[in-house]
Amino acid sequence: MLPLHGKIVAITGASGGIGEATARLLAQRGAAVVLAARRSERIDAVAHDIREEGGRAATCVVDVTRAEDLQRLVATTIDRYGRIDVLVNNAGIAPISPLADFDTASWSAMIDVNLRGMLHGVAAALPVFREQGSGHLVSIVSVAGLYGASPAMAVYAATKNAVRTVHEGLRTESTDGVVRTTAISPGYTRTDLANSMTDPHIRERIRKNMDAVSIPPAAVARAVAFAIEQPDDVEIGEINVRPTAQA
Numbered sequence: 001m002l003p004l005h006g007k008i009v010a011i012t013g014a015s016g017g018i019g020e021a022t023a024r025l026l027a028q029r030g031a032a033v034v035l036a037a038r039r040s041e042r043i044d045a046v047a048h049d050i051r052e053e054g055g056r057a058a059t060c061v062v063d064v065t066r067a068e069d070l071q072r073l074v075a076t077t078i079d080r081y082g083r084i085d086v087l088v089n090n091a092g093i094a095p096i097s098p099l100a101d102f103d104t105a106s107w108s109a110m111i112d113v114n115l116r117g118m119l120h121g122v123a124a125a126l127p128v129f130r131e132q133g134s135g136h137l138v139s140i141v142s143v144a145g146l147y148g149a150s151p152a153m154a155v156y157a158a159t160k161n162a163v164r165t166v167h168e169g170l171r172t173e174s175t176d177g178v179v180r181t182t183a184i185s186p187g188y189t190r191t192d193l194a195n196s197m198t199d200p201h202i203r204e205r206i207r208k209n210m211d212a213v214s215i216p217p218a219a220v221a222r223a224v225a226f227a228i229e230q231p232d233d234v235e236i237g238e239i240n241v242r243p244t245a246q247a
């Protein structure tokens with residue numbers, strides 16, 4: 001039997017990059033996946049591919065900045081597959097810039113998507129996990145969230161550090177064995193994340209770095225699968241997965 005047979009997993013930001021790779025890998029390993037993002041044509045195409053390959057996949061158009069969209073994602077998952085075992089909180093943006101640029105619109109956007117979006121997922125999934133007697137929250141954080149900030153990364157790193165802090169809080173509040181939490185921090189990963197960068201110089205620098213040293217999104221997907229595949233009484237708290245050659 002496939003290792004994730006019977007697992008029901010909802011994934012935000014599944015229209016590309018790490019979220020798409022995660023949806024494809026988990027489905028190959030037997031999970032039923034619900035792909036969520038704003039670009040409906042992208043998630044529909046990926047779900048179609050997964051079904052063509054014999055997997056189980058549904059979609060839900062979600063903007064994670066809207067709390068009600070996460071409620072709808074959880075409800076859709078339960079309607080479709082009867083329960084929700086895992087929510088992968090992956091949607092994220094990185095319109096990074098030096099603080100001195102005062103790009104306050106990007107600061108707000110990163111807080112809304114990276115942090116508030118994650119909290120909306122917690123609010124939607126946690127009551128259901130408790131009702132079911134089990135559930136697993138996985139967040140894609142960043143190595144930028146492991147330390148203080150490097151130049152231009154302050155607000156992005158702050159949102160990612162905050163997500164890790166919320167994970168830690170959830171873990172300390174979940175000693176009844178019901179909710180598992182896993183924070184996965186990738187280094188440079190070959191995705192479209194640079195497209196969310198508004199400063200053209202920074203965007204080009206990050207693209208160059210990604211071209212020079214990066215791992216494929218499937219490497220992060222394997223870390224997600226590893227955490228989910230553990231027995232219910234085993235919690236993988238944190239995984240850092242980065243290119244061997246990344247400083």
Ligand SMILES: NC(=O)c1ccc[n+]([C@@H]2O[C@H](COP(=O)([O-])OP(=O)(O)OC[C@H]3O[C@@H](n4cnc5c(N)ncnc54)[C@H](OP(=O)(O)O)[C@@H]3O)[C@@H](O)[C@H]2O)c1
Pocket residue numbers: 012013014015016017018019036037038039040042062063064065090091092093094113140141142143185186187188189190191192193194196217
């Ligand atoms: N690539 C890296 O080097 C790297 C390193 C560390 C951490 N990460 C993290 O990995 C996660 C995935 O990023 P990625 O690298 O795979 O980048 P990506 O290819 O740009 O994917 C980002 C995903 O987030 C979704 N998204 C953005 N805003 C959203 C919103 N408001 N509501 C719903 N979905 C939204 C996008 O879908 P739609 O546009 O269709 O909504 C897309 O599917 C992010 O949290 C990122 O911070 C990436």
